[in-house]
Amino acid sequence: MSLVAKLMIYALPFSTLALFPLILPLYFGFKLLRRIKSTLFTENLHAKVVLITGASSGIGEHLAYEYGKRGARLALAARREDRLQAVAEKAKKLGSPDVAVFRADVSNPQDCKTLVDQTVLHFGQLDHLVNNAGILRTATFQGCDDVSNFAPIMDTNFWGSVHCTHSAIPHLRKSKGKIVVISSIASWLPTPKLSFYNASKAALTTFFETLRVEFGSEIGITIVTPGAIHSEMTSNEFLSEFGLDRTGVESTEVCAKAIVESACRGDRSLIVPSHDIVSFILKIVSPELLEWLLRYHILQKKSTTTKKEA
Numbered sequence: 001m002s003l004v005a006k007l008m009i010y011a012l013p014f015s016t017l018a019l020f021p022l023i024l025p026l027y028f029g030f031k032l033l034r035r036i037k038s039t040l041f042t043e044n045l046h047a048k049v050v051l052i053t054g055a056s057s058g059i060g061e062h063l064a065y066e067y068g069k070r071g072a073r074l075a076l077a078a079r080r081e082d083r084l085q086a087v088a089e090k091a092k093k094l095g096s097p098d099v100a101v102f103r104a105d106v107s108n109p110q111d112c113k114t115l116v117d118q119t120v121l122h123f124g125q126l127d128h129l130v131n132n133a134g135i136l137r138t139a140t141f142q143g144c145d146d147v148s149n150f151a152p153i154m155d156t157n158f159w160g161s162v163h164c165t166h167s168a169i170p171h172l173r174k175s176k177g178k179i180v181v182i183s184s185i186a187s188w189l190p191t192p193k194l195s196f197y198n199a200s201k202a203a204l205t206t207f208f209e210t211l212r213v214e215f216g217s218e219i220g221i222t223i224v225t226p227g228a229i230h231s232e233m234t235s236n237e238f239l240s241e242f243g244l245d246r247t248g249v250e251s252t253e254v255c256a257k258a259i260v261e262s263a264c265r266g267d268r269s270l271i272v273p274s275h276d277i278v279s280f281i282l283k284i285v286s287p288e289l290l291e292w293l294l295r296y297h298i299l300q301k302k303s304t305t306t307k308k309e310a
Helices: 003-040 058-071 081-094 109-123 147-175 196-216 236-241 252-265 274-284 287-309
Strands: 049-053 073-080 101-105 128-131 180-181 222-228 269-272
Touching: 049 058, 049 109, 049 147, 058 073, 058 128, 058 252, 073 081, 073 109, 101 109, 109 147, 128 147, 128 196, 147 180, 147 196, 147 269, 180 196, 180 252, 196 236, 222 252, 252 287, 269 274, 274 287
Parallel strands: 049 073, 049 128, 073 101, 128 180, 180 222, 222 269
Antiparallel strands: none
16 A cells, blocks of 8 residues: 555544534534425425335324325225225325225235335325334344244345335336335344344345435435334333333324424434434444443343342
């Protein structure tokens, strides 16, 4: 390596730090102006076509209601068709002019392709793809008898979104549409007993960040990282297992409204509830402390409580 190249390698970090006082105000000023513009000129969803996976309950269900209130036409997909029909009826009453229901398992690649094809056949277009379908199982890694039993988590949470997106790309590019990705704070929060779920969400986030680079301005991508949100996943038993209670859980309605508003503004990302950004900052600033807190709060504290009860 030449002397000049070596000097560049060592000098570049210091020169970048020296420019921070000049760059940061310009950057945040640009971000502020962009936020004001996107808020004033938010997307009108009337008659737009929105495909939502995992729409039979939880966040997906309430996203259907929020999109419906704004006059969007809906394609709702999940494995439980009876639940979907009930969601569809309510979405129509709230304002959606047309709702189509499709039974689909996104862990099946053919189901993903068929779902997108049927949506476009029914409505003639696709404007928003909401990759929401997801599943969760809890166990410590060393407590897994057969790790292959956790493959469905990756098949649904990651590959389901990948296959739906792959089929939707030509239609979204044509409509200058958007992809809404329901990831999780689990993508950065190394919560014990959720190793496979955490991995699936981390893969999801990184994958769609890469697609954002590849697509440029052709297709907008909003990556949502919800924390504890009221749903079938966050049962009382689940919350108790992780030392939580209902007071720390955000309502599904509030979460869904924030997601739709964020997508319409064209945001790159959304953390909901917003206070969960604290865990992200802690992850960057002091990952050792974050790991200790999680280990103590979920594993050691739980173990101590169990021993006392025994």
